[in-house]
Amino acid sequence: MKQVAIEGGMRTNGLSERKKPYFTIVTVTFNNKNALEQCVNTIRNQSFKDFEIIVIDGASTDGSQEWLQDNQSMVDYFISEPDAGIYNAINKGIKYAQGSVVGLIHSDDILSFNSLSRYYEAFENGNYDAVVGDCIYFNENREFNAYKPSRNYGIETIFRGITAAHETIFIKKDVYNRLGPYDETYRSAADYKLISKLVMGGYSIGSTKNVEVYKLVGGESFGEEVEFNENYKLAREYCSNLSENDYRQLLKLKNYKHLTRSDLEEIYSIVTSLNANHMVLRSLALTFLVMALGDNPTTSFNRIGLSNIPSSTNYENDRVLFGIVAIKSVPGGAERVLLDVASYLADRGKQVLITSADGKAGVPKYGATSSFDLIDIFEPPYNVELESNVDLKVELAEIISKMPDEVLAVAINCKLYRDQFSSWGQFSQLCMNASRRSAQDMRELLLSEVDTWIGKFGGRVRRWRSLIYSYKPGVVVPFMISATTQMFIAARKTPSKIVISNHGNPIRDYLFQDDWDDMFLDRALRLFSILSADKVQWLQSEFLQSVPTQTRRRSIVVPNAIPVRSEVVPANDRERIILGVGRLHSIKRFDLLIEAFSLAKNDLEGWKVHIYGEGNEYVKLANLISKHGLESVVVLKGFASNIDDIYSRSSMLVSCSEMEGFPMTVSEALASGMPVIGPRETSGINNLVLHGKNGLLVERNEEGSLVENMASAMIELALDSNLRARFSEFAISSMTKFAPDEVFKQWEALIFD
Missing domain, CATH: 3.40.50.2000 (Glycogen Phosphorylase B;)
Known part of the structure; x- marks a missing residue:
């Protein structure tokens, strides 16, 4: 007797207000009630809310059906009935999906915090057909098992393997419609086949560059031989005369990190016997190149x-x-x-x-x-x-009750007098004298923010x-x-x-x-x-x-x-590069460096500015460079892992930061023998840069601007190689105490x- 399907969820009860959500999350489950509940909760707790949840249950007998029926407001649609395996269940879920993008997060999976927001940004900013993420596998004791990063594979996916953990691959619904369903004749490699079709079809694939799914190791296993046979079957779809023996040998060789000459000769022998087309040959070449170079984190x-x-x-x-x-x-x-x-x-x-x-x-x-x-x-x-x-609420109330009155007064009033600070004693007294609130009123004000702070x-x-x-x-x-x-x-x-x-x-x-x-x-x-x-x-x-x-x-x-370099490139042998290094943040004031160089450029023929760092000011700084027509001489270089080498061959560092503690960029530049220019008013910089000895400290002009004097300092140092040499020698000795x-x-x- 055929088992009757059980359906439910907000969609069937007329409670769902979503007409066409951005995401559809399909969750396939069978006899996994506890994990299913946790999985659904990690989806529902996402900050991005434009999604629907579809659960495909294979007629579970462990209480999963009852949980779904008791919690119908937690999912948009569920159906519980026998199926023909996981790929049959996935195809069913995709058929019911109403979202623009489909993700497969199964009951053994945990969706990472804010994951949907990152997928959304990737799709919207990159206009991709699919977006992948990284995956971490853990065992039943919640111990780390493996880390699978997403890969930017092209056609080498035929022989190299799947480009990312299947559960992290989100694909647009209309692309699924063009690719067709998962091939249910496969027991374990239908996902590999579909992703290969995605790659080979030339669809664009982006990455969130984050761990998006945490997956429990285990699930349905078919054994190594079944996995080999299905992967071999897929490889033959692209290379029909590939023998089983040759495929086994290729799999063995591709996992070698260091291929010998005899290995390469064997690969060449196999490949030439295939009479394969250019695409397959290129796929094999890329596969072995990737393995030789190594791409594991x-x-x-x-x-x-x-x-x-x-x-x-x-x-x-x-x-x-x-x-x-x-x-x-x-x-x-x-x-x-x-x-x-x-x-x-x-x-x-x-x-x-x-x-x-x-x-x-x-x-x-x-x-x-x-x-x-x-x-x-x-x-x-x-x-x-x-x-x-x-x-925490009780604990924070206890802390607030113990706060001295001066702490309360400074915390509440300090922004009103931010230009009048000279020392803690002077400033705390100023804030206390200016306060119009009693100590109890100030405590009540802090208590009113407790819930927000805890949130x-x-x-x-x-x-x-x-x-x-x-x-x-x-x-x-x-x-x-x-x-x-x-x-x-x-x-x-x-x-x-x-x-x-x-x-x-x-x-x-x-x-x-x-x-x-x-x-x-x-x-x-x-x-x-x-x-x-x-x-x-x-x-x-x-x-x-x-x-x-x-x-x-x-x-x-x-x-x-601060390590001091034992060997330093002489000042006259260095490149004509003016450096700016640090986070691209407003407090670092790289805009002043660009403005100053724009003023000085006619006197600095042959000199360039290289700015190293990452941050949210990138677009603003790029626009400023374009505004002044400096694209050929001022370059935003991004992050550099070899910054010490860059210090050693550049001629000067310009730091325009408004406030510093102990600026690593300044100290490391000095330790490499590079003079530094910076504002005299900036703490941290004015402790490390000794004016006229290892660099130049710049004052504001009468109009309160640093730009003009910064430009003059760059010209002075750039045009006087003897001055740079003298500053360079003292710069190194000034850092030995660190x-x-x-x-x-x-x-x-x-x-x-």
Whole structure:
């Protein structure tokens, strides 16, 4: 007797308001109730909401049908009936899809946070037919198993393999209609065949360049022989006279990293016997080229993402947990410092764990010299497991009740007097005298922002606290201001010592920081954290005048470590390149560099400006370059992993930044023997650049502009090779006091003494 299909969901009940959603997510499941519920929730919790969910259930008997019937408002459509296998179920789901783009997220899959937003941006910005992402596989114990990045394969996909994990490939519905259904005569390789058709058909494929799906290893398995036979069957569709023996040998050879001459001769013999067309030959050539060069991601970190958290029953003094908001694919100077410090401490036998809140795939832009643990607290399923029940609202109210009156007054009033700061004592008194609110009123104002603050940062606090409870570090180090408040709150009630590490100017970071949040509460929490931490690190001694007296007593100055080059290219042998290096952010003021060069260009024949860095100012700066007709002489070069080599062969660095802590770009340029030009008013720059000795410091003119004097300084230095040579020699000697061995010892003492 044929089993009757069970249907349901908002669409069948007339509750769905979506006429044509952007995405259709098809979820295929069979006897996997618990995982199905988790999968559906990760889809529903996406920030991008223009999607529908279709569940195709193969007549489950484990309660999946009942769960779907009880939760019909959670999916747009479901059907539960026997099917002829997974590809039959997928084809059914695509047939029911009403969205413009179809994604296949099955019950064993977890869709990454904000994943649909990234797919949407990729489709809209690139006008692609399909978009792929990276995938992380984990086992039933939620341990990391494998990382499968998406590949930019072309026709070599015939022999090389599928371009990305199937579940990460989102394809437009009209493209599916043209490609036709998944071939149900295949048991395990119909996805490989369809993606090969996509590639071979010349359809455009983009990438989100992020981990989009976390997949449980397992599912239906047919064995190696079935997989081989189906892949061989697919290869013969493109090369009909390919023998089974030759195909096996090609598969064996393609996995060699280093092909010998005899290997190449064997490949040549097989290929010439195929009488294959040009396309197949090119596919084979590309396959072996990719394998010879190697395209697997490598890292020196022990764990990335879904790892077991090292745990202990005791808080260990030689165990340190660093916390930073973003480190993956971030090319910043402070991120580089963290990796260098972590490597040094690991070499010294310390247990080191770096944690981030990136919530995306990747590894740090800069490598590490030692192995240590790196974990992203927002990578599922890791984040599902580490949620604390601490009532943050009550805890924040307790913290607010303990805040000194001067902290309240400064946090609430400081923006009104941002041009009148000279020292903490003077400024805090100014804010207190000007305040028209009572201390209780100020506390009430902060309490009114608690829910908003928890909504923005509560997830980080809970995850970091859970990690501290598990890892039990002797020391917790919030690294950079963006992590300070969340990590301080996460660690304050644990036995861990808290050492706050600062990498910017405290005037900006603790009083006038506008980059990520402008709540009174967050500013007050920043100040309270440095009042309460066990130790606070700053980059320069002059910064101590900008922080509360109570903080100064527990403050320690530790600068950045700067290696000095032993061999330096003479000034007269360097290229006529003026460098700008750093994040393309408004505070770095690369626009001033471009404007100044535009004024000076007639006197700087043969000179060019190269700007290295990434950021949201790229388009604005590109337009400014075009406006002045400088495209041939001013170039935005993007990120460079070999920046030290670029320093060594360029002639000068110009830094126009408004505010710095200990600018790595300036110090590294000086250490390579390159003179630096910068504003005299900018802290950090004015401590490292000694006017008339290793560079030039520029004042504003009577109209308050830096551009004209910056242009004059560039002309002066460019036209006087003897001056550049003299500055170059002194630049190197001025950096010897920041030698890494000495600075890293200071870091070790800061954290562990």
